[in-house]
Amino acid sequence: MKTLYFDNNATTQVAQEVLDSMLPYFREFYGNPSSMHTFGGQIYRKIEEAREQVALLIGSDPDEIIFTSCGTESNNTAIMSAIETNPTKKHVITTKVEHPAVLNFCKHLSRKGYRVTYLPVDSKGRLEIDSLLQVIDDDLALVSIMHANNETGVIFPIEKIGHILKERKVVFHTDAVQIVGKLPINVKDLPVDMLTLSGHKIHAPKGIGALYVRKGTRFYPYLIGGHQENGRRAGTENVAFIIGLGKACEIAAKSIQKEVGFVKHLRDKLENSLLSNCPDASINGDKENRLPNTSNISFEFVEGEAILLLLNEYGICASSGSACTSGSLEPSHVLRAMGVRNTAIHGSVRFSLSRYNQEREVDKVIEVMPEIIKNLRLISPFGQERLTGKGYAS
Amino acid sequence: MKTLYFDNNATTQVAQEVLDSMLPYFREFYGNPSSMHTFGGQIYRKIEEAREQVALLIGSDPDEIIFTSCGTESNNTAIMSAIETNPTKKHVITTKVEHPAVLNFCKHLSRKGYRVTYLPVDSKGRLEIDSLLQVIDDDLALVSIMHANNETGVIFPIEKIGHILKERKVVFHTDAVQIVGKLPINVKDLPVDMLTLSGHKIHAPKGIGALYVRKGTRFYPYLIGGHQENGRRAGTENVAFIIGLGKACEIAAKSIQKEVGFVKHLRDKLENSLLSNCPDASINGDKENRLPNTSNISFEFVEGEAILLLLNEYGICASSGSACTSGSLEPSHVLRAMGVRNTAIHGSVRFSLSRYNQEREVDKVIEVMPEIIKNLRLISPFGQERLTGKGYAS
Amino acid sequence: MWDYTEKVKDHFLHPRNVGEIENPDAVGIIGNIVCGDALKLTFKVDRKTNRIIDVKFQTFGCASAIASSSVLTELLKGKTIEEAQKITNQDIADYLGGLPEEKMHCSVMGKEALEEAIKNYKGEKQPIEPQGRIICKCFNVSEEKIRKVAQEN
Ligand SMILES: Cc1ncc(COP(=O)(O)O)c(C=O)c1O
Ligand SMILES: Cc1ncc(COP(=O)(O)O)c(C=O)c1O
Ligand code: FES
Ligand code: FES
Numbered sequence: 001m002k003t004l005y006f007d008n009n010a011t012t013q014v015a016q017e018v019l020d021s022m023l024p025y026f027r028e029f030y031g032n033p034s035s036m037h038t039f040g041g042q043i044y045r046k047i048e049e050a051r052e053q054v055a056l057l058i059g060s061d062p063d064e065i066i067f068t069s070c071g072t073e074s075n076n077t078a079i080m081s082a083i084e085t086n087p088t089k090k091h092v093i094t095t096k097v098e099h100p101a102v103l104n105f106c107k108h109l110s111r112k113g114y115r116v117t118y119l120p121v122d123s124k125g126r127l128e129i130d131s132l133l134q135v136i137d138d139d140l141a142l143v144s145i146m147h148a149n150n151e152t153g154v155i156f157p158i159e160k161i162g163h164i165l166k167e168r169k170v171v172f173h174t175d176a177v178q179i180v181g182k183l184p185i186n187v188k189d190l191p192v193d194m195l196t197l198s199g200h201k202i203h204a205p206k207g208i209g210a211l212y213v214r215k216g217t218r219f220y221p222y223l224i225g226g227h228q229e230n231g232r233r234a235g236t237e238n239v240a241f242i243i244g245l246g247k248a249c250e251i252a253a254k255s256i257q258k259e260v261g262f263v264k265h266l267r268d269k270l271e272n273s274l275l276s277n278c279p280d281a282s283i284n285g286d287k288e289n290r291l292p293n294t295s296n297i298s299f300e301f302v303e304g305e306a307i308l309l310l311l312n313e314y315g316i317c318a319s320s321g322s323a324c325t326s327g328s329l330e331p332s333h334v335l336r337a338m339g340v341r342n343t344a345i346h347g348s349v350r351f352s353l354s355r356y357n358q359e360r361e362v363d364k365v366i367e368v369m370p371e372i373i374k375n376l377r378l379i380s381p382f383g384q385e386r387l388t389g390k391g392y393a394s
Numbered sequence: 395m396k397t398l399y400f401d402n403n404a405t406t407q408v409a410q411e412v413l414d415s416m417l418p419y420f421r422e423f424y425g426n427p428s429s430m431h432t433f434g435g436q437i438y439r440k441i442e443e444a445r446e447q448v449a450l451l452i453g454s455d456p457d458e459i460i461f462t463s464c465g466t467e468s469n470n471t472a473i474m475s476a477i478e479t480n481p482t483k484k485h486v487i488t489t490k491v492e493h494p495a496v497l498n499f500c501k502h503l504s505r506k507g508y509r510v511t512y513l514p515v516d517s518k519g520r521l522e523i524d525s526l527l528q529v530i531d532d533d534l535a536l537v538s539i540m541h542a543n544n545e546t547g548v549i550f551p552i553e554k555i556g557h558i559l560k561e562r563k564v565v566f567h568t569d570a571v572q573i574v575g576k577l578p579i580n581v582k583d584l585p586v587d588m589l590t591l592s593g594h595k596i597h598a599p600k601g602i603g604a605l606y607v608r609k610g611t612r613f614y615p616y617l618i619g620g621h622q623e624n625g626r627r628a629g630t631e632n633v634a635f636i637i638g639l640g641k642a643c644e645i646a647a648k649s650i651q652k653e654v655g656f657v658k659h660l661r662d663k664l665e666n667s668l669l670s671n672c673p674d675a676s677i678n679g680d681k682e683n684r685l686p687n688t689s690n691i692s693f694e695f696v697e698g699e700a701i702l703l704l705l706n707e708y709g710i711c712a713s714s715g716s717a718c719t720s721g722s723l724e725p726s727h728v729l730r731a732m733g734v735r736n737t738a739i740h741g742s743v744r745f746s747l748s749r750y751n752q753e754r755e756v757d758k759v760i761e762v763m764p765e766i767i768k769n770l771r772l773i774s775p776f777g778q779e780r781l782t783g784k785g786y787a788s
Numbered sequence: 789m790w791d792y793t794e795k796v797k798d799h800f801l802h803p804r805n806v807g808e809i810e811n812p813d814a815v816g817i818i819g820n821i822v823c824g825d826a827l828k829l830t831f832k833v834d835r836k837t838n839r840i841i842d843v844k845f846q847t848f849g850c851a852s853a854i855a856s857s858s859v860l861t862e863l864l865k866g867k868t869i870e871e872a873q874k875i876t877n878q879d880i881a882d883y884l885g886g887l888p889e890e891k892m893h894c895s896v897m898g899k900e901a902l903e904e905a906i907k908n909y910k911g912e913k914q915p916i917e918p919q920g921r922i923i924c925k926c927f928n929v930s931e932e933k934i935r936k937v938a939q940e941n
Pocket of ligand 2 (some may be wrong): 628
């Protein structure tokens with residue numbers, strides 16, 4: 001069965017050009033970039049080329065880029081670096097809707113005696129700048145706020161927040177994993193000190209990430225050992241994936257246009273059609289400020305896991321904020337923070353597209369989804385009540 | 395020019411079978427193992443298969459294996475886990491000859507107020523168990539001692555040390571990066587609580603590692619975020635490399651025999667010939683307890699970097715403990731700890747072989763090396779004095 | 789791996805003027821065997837013209853050190869003592885088309901040996917032993933010297 005992949009916020013297909021760029025580094029040019037001999041040493045220059053490609057995508061200098069093993073490592077590193085370089089400050093501000101790589105790291109800090117403020121969001125997943133202003137204090141080691149949310153695609157006003165924090169000389173990190181490659185960003189205009197990106201969200205492989213650290217930002221490494229990455233990230237370099245990430249960034253810079261044109265067109269078509277053809281469906285998140293590829297829709301009275309499994313029957317891949325789909329049996333913390341009704345959280349489905357999606361794939365989803373929802377509602381007591389007009393509790 | 399690769403302790407060529415095993419996971423089976431849909435979910439089982447392959451190589455249970463991004467991360471994780479789970483204990487014991495991934499992490503702990511004891515080694519690089527017994531106390535959070543040294547190949551008596559520590563209920567970690575795949579080890583007989591291995595030393599790619607954590611050992615994750623690796627290592631799994639590491643371990647289990655036979659034969663031939671044909675050359679490290687693939691030879695009165703660059707002219711790759719070859723301009727901390735004379739450290743060259751080396755490659759080194767050393771000594775003032783019988787101070 | 793220019797490689801692979809002059813007019817020795825590195829510079833001077841007519845070196849050090857020594861001897865040939873005195877380690881590095889930043893200090897040993905040799909020629913001093921704490925373990929460069937070089941560059 002052909003796979004119809006609508007789960008690109010979870011992970012993406014590696015681009016053919018990316019794979020091609022990496023292949024020589026497994027068996028041909030397999031030397032260690034730290035080596036004295038030409039065979040290894042030449043690899044070092046390839047890594048520096050990749051660093052330039054990544055830098056180009058986000059408008060930074062190459063030496064502001066540190067390669068890491070994933071977005072999670074970049075996030076952990078950024079937060080811990082701010083903590084280590086501000087040893088007297090004990091307050092961290094973040095939001096309630098961050099990725100676990102920030103959220104759980106902050107919980108870890110709480111256990112160590114740090115005060116963490118989790119900023120709320122409104123019903124559309126928007127951050128209220130006021131709530132940030134109210135909690136800024138002199139004890140602040142770091143503010144970490146994501147650029148775009150992985151579940152809803154909602155974009156936070158990082159530029160505005162950055163200006164506020166810059167004025168107050170507070171270290172500011174943003175998790176930009178979901179926005180990089182989807183919308184143009186440029187750290188020249190973005191007053192952030194550190195920025196996280198991850199390869200497997202932009203058609204590079206899983207297991208490579210980068211952290212941008214603005215020149216002049218005090219830095220403390222998280223992985224400690226050898227002198228790799230200019231002493232900022234130890235461990236023998238993942239040469240192949242670094243080169244792949246460079247290539248992916250090069251391609252992304254070119255294909256962002258496609259993302260906001262073609263991909264957004266497909267997403268809108270999918271979304272509008274599902275909303276019109278499935279009753280009691282609604283968008284989660286701010287439609288105005290959203291990634292062009294993401295659509296998070298709640299189908300009331302049905303359960304996300306059930307929807308996903310029925311979609312799976314057609315080879316359609318999507319994801320859900322339903323508790324039943326997560327190992328922890330906790331429903332989406334993002335939708336909960338937005339105050340989405342439990343019945344709606346349960347029935348939430350996220351479609352996330354990429355430049356590799358095709359119109360006929362969208363058409364297929366549009367074709368099967370209304371039937372799936374209808375059938376599940378026939379099974380559901382709430383659906384039944386709804387259908388028979390008895391109403392339902394929330 | 396053909397590359398004659400004698401730097402396998404630095405990194406290795408990815409095995410063809412390993413590359414083949416990984417390829418489908420970039421563009422075909424690119425799903426996220428955490429996903430609900432079959433497309434992603436099926437990957438999870440592949441990861442579990444790889445975990446079994448790694449476990450098999452070291453005699454552990456699969457669920458005692460955590461995949462990481464490298465040996466450095468495994469080492470950092472092991473040490474930090476012991477620290478986090480023993481919050482009242484402030485003493486760490488390690489050796490003077492560890493890899494920087496342990497050594498520099500211990501220095502980081504010192505800065506945080508921990509007491510670190512660095513055990514000495516003797517002139518042959520051997521650890522004296524007595525020196526360990528003397529410093530064991532009730533404040534001990536962890537002992538971290540490498541299994542085999544990367545520079546000299548010297549093997550430490552981990553089994554013996556483990557029994558001593560087990561009796562005293564001290565957490566024991568060993569960095570086994572250099573021994574895994576070269577000599578058989580089995581955690582059933584090895585009383586260690588945690589053990590580090592790294593992919594790129596055993597013909598898997600750079601950028602994947604594993605940490606063995608014995609069942610019952612209290613554990614605290616180092617990368618914090620999602621629930622991957624059973625909550626023990628966050629970050630989307632490096633699926634391709636995990637599968638590659640599994641394959642590499644499967645192959646290693648079979649080829650260890652070759653290592654102790656064929657590879658040792660080549661190493662011994664190389665070593666014996668160089669020692670006979672180059673005056674004033676000597677082995678660094680205990681010949682009795684040494685990896686079968688490693689030979690660290692000091693050529694007096696000449697400089698390692700110069701030797702490496704001349705070898706490089708023939709495509710021969712090796713490495714040196716000379717300060718001039720390291721970014722930090724510090725000579726090898728391992729050879730220094732052994733009390734090797736400075737002139738000998740300067741002229742140290744490490745040859746490290748693998749199952750892919752061939753007899754005629756060894757013959758080539760044997761052919762060119764005496765001439766290289768002779769020519770460099772002609773340039774060297776000390777060499778001159780030596781040659782002209784004027785003698786030299788030491 | 790160091791990024792060496794073709795010039796460095798050339799002078800490393802084919803060092804000029806290797807050896808030791810018999811009955812030299814000047815000897816400059818820098819470094820000692822305990823710390824590891826050394827350069828011995830010997831030259832002959834035409835007493836009438838005050839020009840260096842023959843010069844040889846022996847170096848125990850890295851490729852940069854060997855190439856720097858080789859270039860130094862080339863630069864010295866035919867120069868008067870006064871001209872020779874003006875040669876800096878930057879001149880040596882420039883002649884080589886540059887050295888990696890971390891390797892700049894390797895050209896210092898040449899300059900130091902030259903200074904020692906000139907002092908020796910003038911009868912001011914028997915060479916050997918730089919003063920100050922040795923901070924570069926691979927290389928017998930004194931702290932004082934490094935500061936001086938850092939200012940010059
Ligand atoms: C003994 C030892 N430990 C740890 C490491 C670090 O492994 P990695 O480069 O995968 O971080 C190495 C090699 O680099 C090593 O030789
Ligand atoms: C917003 C966000 N941050 C961080 C991450 C973590 O990245 P990685 O899986 O590369 O660790 C992800 C995705 O998993 C993400 O969506
Ligand atoms: S109903 Fe079974 S996990 Fe939610
Ligand atoms: S002699 Fe140049 S770095 Fe040692």
